[in-house]
Amino acid sequence: MSHSFESVAAKYLAAKKLSSGTCKEYRGTVTKWTSWGKGVDVDQIGINHLRDFLDWVHEKAAADGGSNAGRTANKSRENLRAILSWAWEQDFLEKLPRLPKPKPQRDVAGRHYLTKADLDALFFATYELERPRGWKQPLTVGHYWRAALVAFFNYGVDTGTVFKTASFHEPILWRHVCWRPEPPNGQGKDSRYGWLYYRRVKTKKQFYRPMNRVVKVHLKSLRPEIVEPDQPVFHCGTSRPNAQFQRLCTLAGVKPKQDVETGEEKKWVLKDLRKTCATYYDEHMPESSIEILGHSVGGVTYRHYAHRDPLAFKAIMSLPQPTAFTSLMHGFDGECPCCRRRFRQA
Numbered sequence: 001m002s003h004s005f006e007s008v009a010a011k012y013l014a015a016k017k018l019s020s021g022t023c024k025e026y027r028g029t030v031t032k033w034t035s036w037g038k039g040v041d042v043d044q045i046g047i048n049h050l051r052d053f054l055d056w057v058h059e060k061a062a063a064d065g066g067s068n069a070g071r072t073a074n075k076s077r078e079n080l081r082a083i084l085s086w087a088w089e090q091d092f093l094e095k096l097p098r099l100p101k102p103k104p105q106r107d108v109a110g111r112h113y114l115t116k117a118d119l120d121a122l123f124f125a126t127y128e129l130e131r132p133r134g135w136k137q138p139l140t141v142g143h144y145w146r147a148a149l150v151a152f153f154n155y156g157v158d159t160g161t162v163f164k165t166a167s168f169h170e171p172i173l174w175r176h177v178c179w180r181p182e183p184p185n186g187q188g189k190d191s192r193y194g195w196l197y198y199r200r201v202k203t204k205k206q207f208y209r210p211m212n213r214v215v216k217v218h219l220k221s222l223r224p225e226i227v228e229p230d231q232p233v234f235h236c237g238t239s240r241p242n243a244q245f246q247r248l249c250t251l252a253g254v255k256p257k258q259d260v261e262t263g264e265e266k267k268w269v270l271k272d273l274r275k276t277c278a279t280y281y282d283e284h285m286p287e288s289s290i291e292i293l294g295h296s297v298g299g300v301t302y303r304h305y306a307h308r309d310p311l312a313f314k315a316i317m318s319l320p321q322p323t324a325f326t327s328l329m330h331g332f333d334g335e336c337p338c339c340r341r342r343f344r345q346a
Contacts, residue, residue, distance in 0.1 A: 070105030123324035132237030156277030175229035
């Protein structure tokens with residue numbers, strides 16, 4: 001039985017738990033396929049059809065005044081690859097068609113990650129964060145932000161996983177922190193510093209990650225005398241953590257990021273810490289960020305047979321940390337580790 005590309009794409013989106021923005025991108029590609037008007041049933045699609053379609057997308061984007069037509073065509077190519085790969089796995093087609101090579105595109109994103117010097121400055125600037133109105137926690141808000149920066153850097157977690165800002169977010173709770181060396185899910189080798197469980201906001205994928213020494217020390221510094229398992233680990237004192245993060249950037253003297261194409265300056269947001277995490281993991285151990293951040297990858301062998309946990313374990317336990325993150329580990333709480341100067345506590 002033949003199936004149209006549009007119907008298969010609709011089944012793909014129904015089967016996958018994708019964010020609204022990602023679904024919108026896929027629907028845009030389907031709309032382009034329909035507008036192209038030369039499509040065939042999904043089991044008849046070949047490389048010639050795909051090449052002609054992507055050429056059409058590229059030409060249309062250029063004609064419409066797009067500044068990066070190659071990137072537009074390559075985005076459609078990625079969406080086609082994901083849909084066709086899923087269709088092949090579901091037996092909608094017998095043979096996966098070969099995709100044409102990506103179009104040349106201009107990469108003008110600029111720097112979207114924070115340097116270790118920036119992270120050090122952010123860490124020490126947390127001592128200057130003002131006490132939020134109605135703050136009732138036993139520790140200062142800076143304590144929680146320092147531990148949060150460590151979690152963002154080491155695991156690339158979503159903002160909602162650390163600071164619950166919406167009702168559907170599942171933050172890290174104290175019952176998600178395991179101090180024992182045995183892995184909670186019974187898989188992998190022991191971690192001498194314990195384990196951390198969390199779930200991605202976007203895909204709901206579960207992660208059991210080993211804690212390295214720096215992560216353990218910072219989480220332990222937040223642990224209350226009486227631990228309530230269902231209480232969140234992190235508190236930021238506001239429902240707008242990005243606004244507080246931008247205030248932290250101002251205190252730290254971190255300059256805004258800049259679009260190298262337009263020269264426009266943009267404020268840093270917490271999502272940039274996820275990109276920072278990916279940057280340093282891939283620099284430290286190539287391809288480790290794919291597993292640690294939970295990115296989806298193509299290929300049945302890669303996704304179902306390649307065992308990635310040992311790579312993630314090794315990368316997390318050996319990732320070089322910013323100097324400031326290790327200050328608490330060496331007993332320098334509230335003072336500069338190099339000159340012993342006490343920080344002013346807001």
